[in-house]
Amino acid sequence: xxxxxxxxxxxxxxxxDRCARCGxxxxxxxxxxxxxxxxxxARGRISLLQAKAEGKPISKERLRELFYSCIKCYxxxxxxxxxxxxxxxxxxxxxxxxxxxxxxxxxxxxLRFMLPRRGIYDLVVKMASWxxxxxxSPKGERIRHLPISFFHRKxxxxxxxxxxxxxxxxxxxxxxxSVGSVVFLFTxxxxxxxxxxxxxxxxxxxxxxxxxVRLPKEQLCCGMPLKAIGDREGAAMLAERNMELFERYxxxxxxxxxxxxxxxxxxGYPELWDQRALPWSERCIDMSELLCKNSEFADRxxxxxxxxxxxxxxxxxxxxxxxxxxxxxxxRTLLRSLAELIEPKEGAQCCGMGGIFSxxxxxxxxxxxxxxxxxxxxVDPEEIVTGCPGCILQLxxxxxxxxxxxxxxxxxxxxxxxxLDQDS
Numbered sequence: 001x002x003x004x005x006x007x008x009x010x011x012x013x014x015x016x017d018r019c020a021r022c023g024x025x026x027x028x029x030x031x032x033x034x035x036x037x038x039x040x041x042a043r044g045r046i047s048l049l050q051a052k053a054e055g056k057p058i059s060k061e062r063l064r065e066l067f068y069s070c071i072k073c074y075x076x077x078x079x080x081x082x083x084x085x086x087x088x089x090x091x092x093x094x095x096x097x098x099x100x101x102x103x104x105x106x107x108x109x110x111l112r113f114m115l116p117r118r119g120i121y122d123l124v125v126k127m128a129s130w131x132x133x134x135x136x137s138p139k140g141e142r143i144r145h146l147p148i149s150f151f152h153r154k155x156x157x158x159x160x161x162x163x164x165x166x167x168x169x170x171x172x173x174x175x176x177x178s179v180g181s182v183v184f185l186f187t188x189x190x191x192x193x194x195x196x197x198x199x200x201x202x203x204x205x206x207x208x209x210x211x212x213v214r215l216p217k218e219q220l221c222c223g224m225p226l227k228a229i230g231d232r233e234g235a236a237m238l239a240e241r242n243m244e245l246f247e248r249y250x251x252x253x254x255x256x257x258x259x260x261x262x263x264x265x266x267x268g269y270p271e272l273w274d275q276r277a278l279p280w281s282e283r284c285i286d287m288s289e290l291l292c293k294n295s296e297f298a299d300r301x302x303x304x305x306x307x308x309x310x311x312x313x314x315x316x317x318x319x320x321x322x323x324x325x326x327x328x329x330x331x332r333t334l335l336r337s338l339a340e341l342i343e344p345k346e347g348a349q350c351c352g353m354g355g356i357f358s359x360x361x362x363x364x365x366x367x368x369x370x371x372x373x374x375x376x377x378x379v380d381p382e383e384i385v386t387g388c389p390g391c392i393l394q395l396x397x398x399x400x401x402x403x404x405x406x407x408x409x410x411x412x413x414x415x416x417x418x419x420l421d422q423d424s
Contacts, residue, residue: 018085019082029075031070034364041076042076061100067094072087072228098229098230104229112234157194169203181253184245186254188222198412219245224268236272255284255290257387259387259388312381314341316385318386344375353394396408
């Protein structure tokens with residue numbers, strides 16, 4: 001078995017020293033724009049961590065609080081002139097201080113028990129889906145996100161009747177043919193249990209482009225929820241289980257409709273497992289980037305554009321797709337082939353979802369999300385398109401709160417719909 005990544009030194013002291021304290025991060029941090037508090041921006045956190053490393057009396061509780069107050073959008077890393085690896089820093093901060101509180105330890109215990117056991121996970125979600133029907137909220141069938149619901153107020157849409165991994169339309173790994181490039185479709189928890197139609201659309205588009213899509217039922221959560229609360233051991237356990245699947249099936253590419261999952265597979269797994277993860281992290285890619293490598297598919301999209309009415313859409317950049325996977329033009333290239341793409345003058349901005357951030361700081365997340373929704377709606381689109389199920393959850397909630405009934409669609413769903421409309 002390959003050795004785990006280093007426990008005590010991820011090169012993070014060197015990463016701290018790279019910070020020039022220029023404050024560029026202040027201009028892009030979505031939380032700082034509202035709070036205007038130095039400790040709520042990358043420079044402030046780095047200063048406190050450096051002071052702690054020098055032996056100054058900064059409490060672990062304070063550092064834990066600052067870890068959870070970071071939205072982890074990585075905009076600061078993408079805009080840093082000194083190329084500070086803030087993602088590495090905030091990960092180490094979480095591993096050292098994220099588990100200090102009782103609530104975090106309890107949540108880690110629940111997640112460690114549930115996430116590696118797909119049968120139990122399915123059962124918990126099934127029970128939650130039943131409760132949605134028995135106790136609907138005034139705004140529709142919604143329930144708090146388990147197990148976060150035990151600690152914070154955050155709701156999610158109606159849970160799917162059938163998870164993506166159990167849909168009859170999703171071909172199993174054993175049934176896949178051994179022709180063409182093989183894509184391992186990694187559903188992620190949100191697409192598996194809440195938005196299975198996004199996983200279906202991703203499969204449809206990839207197969208249309210000529211890829212062999214495989215969907216091993218044994219796949220587990222990527223481990224990002226455990227990493228998000230600082231549980232290194234739990235995150236590493238899930239990473240190892242998933243890497244065993246990669247090693248068994250040897251796909252050419254690993255694609256997920258969730259860029260947070262893809263980003264964690266690509267960047268997070270090497271942090272946890274070093275060399276063992278590298279062959280697979282290099283094969284992790286967003287669907288839009290993979291499709292743009294296929295010139296024949298691009299020609300098909302252009303042909304589809306000529307046959308259909310062009311609707312007016314706007315595109316929202318998911319932070320992890322833009323700043324972790326560095327995909328900005330690829331989704332736009334695909335969408336411009338099918339629609340009239342109009343973008344807000346503010347450009348790429350965070351929607352405020354941030355995974356656990358929106359559960360720990362729901363009011364701040366809502367305010368960031370409302371601003372983003374207003375920016376997207378300002379160009380009067382017929383539809384909002386984005387490449388992240390988390391962003392879709394947030395934008396649907398924030399546009400609905402403003403009384404707008406506008407479709408918010410995953411990139412894969414939009415492309416699949418256009419292709420199917422052409423064929424019908």
